[in-house]
Amino acid sequence: MEGSAPRRTRIQQEKRELILEAALEVFSANGFRGSTIDQIAEAAGMSKPNLLYYFRRKEDIHETLMQRLLDTWLAPLRELDDIGDPLTELRSYIRRKLEMARDFPRESRLFANEILQGAPRIKPMLEGELKTLVDEKAAVIKGWMRAGKIARTDPWHLIFSIWATTQHYADFDVQVRAVLGADRGGDGRFEDAARFLEQLFLDGLKPKG
Amino acid sequence: MEGSAPRRTRIQQEKRELILEAALEVFSANGFRGSTIDQIAEAAGMSKPNLLYYFRRKEDIHETLMQRLLDTWLAPLRELDDIGDPLTELRSYIRRKLEMARDFPRESRLFANEILQGAPRIKPMLEGELKTLVDEKAAVIKGWMRAGKIARTDPWHLIFSIWATTQHYADFDVQVRAVLGADRGGDGRFEDAARFLEQLFLDGLKPKG
């Protein structure tokens, strides 16, 4: 069985974490092909052969990183529950996603890089696990629509639009900062974004009355 | 002066176009560092040294491509005018942007790649030309808000959200198709997206009445 995790010493645990942290930094900034093992090794403070002692191949690092990423990345959507008030649920989903873009921009960019290149390594997971999860949540949302709790619309595209608008602040950060300029591009931009998105998703742009 | 375009023969014009078309295909699929001159040369149906006769360096191809891209890419925003009805103007801006994502996905991905990597080659343009244009259009939108034609909100983030939601269908195409599945991921997805986005931006998610 491959499933059984190999026994690891304390040093192996620590060094592997160190490498993954360094690799996240490098991969998210340069993409997979744009990153070299030497860069990662240097960022992790070790020599290239030393790094290759812990991860046999460059791709193994990327794969491990990607597997871990996906769990945390989809956590907010998993939390979307049928319990509370629908509009409140959606609002807090948007808020959580935006917080992830703010707190884990490297993870967001790593993911974006992978998708942009056609998701060669995670396509099966997108068509399997991810699709299942989204379909499930889309059904929940549809229930809310039938109950008249939120406006009728396409739940899948609704989810896409939440992903797009929130991740934009991580993936396109350089552009957002450049356009907002020095004064408005500071730390406050995420609060501005949160306020804007809340209004957009709840009320749209039509003037009141 | 660098500004004066070098004299070019008819063959040079044609071959350069051929190379740029091939490079767009390759760069948008693999990123800058992930693409090789050989790949581009093969896609353009010529030998590597021959390609290098028309573009001295790999970076020159990318730069030329990027410069051309930006004009066409920002055209929809430039068209956003103060003349017509504000809501109609915004709606048709969204529609135009979505059509660009549908008709020019390679250009969208090329741009996304560049921004994701920190926009090393076009940052000055983002902070200059792009910021100026967005600020100008944000002022127009603010005028509409003051006149009570659309709801009051942050015009910059509104523009970001339009960019994010529309380009998502080009940049994250693989994911969108995977999640929608074979039946709904076909050609109709852009029309579904258009309908959804129109509703989102105009009315939001609150149920009527």
Next chain:
DNA sequence: CTAACGTTTGTCCAACCGGTCAAAATTTGC
């Protein structure tokens, strides 16, 4: 026809990159 000019190709090179390997240094179990 031919000289000048523009285009194409084969060959080559130096740098880089992913990965190997054996030997040295270090840590760990007893």
Next chain:
DNA sequence: GCAAATTTTGACCGGTTGGACAAACGTTAG
């Protein structure tokens, strides 16, 4: 303290890549 196991390193290798170059080929104007 010592042997076994683990970790680290320097040297090396084969393949790839961006790019140079000169020679060959084609085209065109006189």
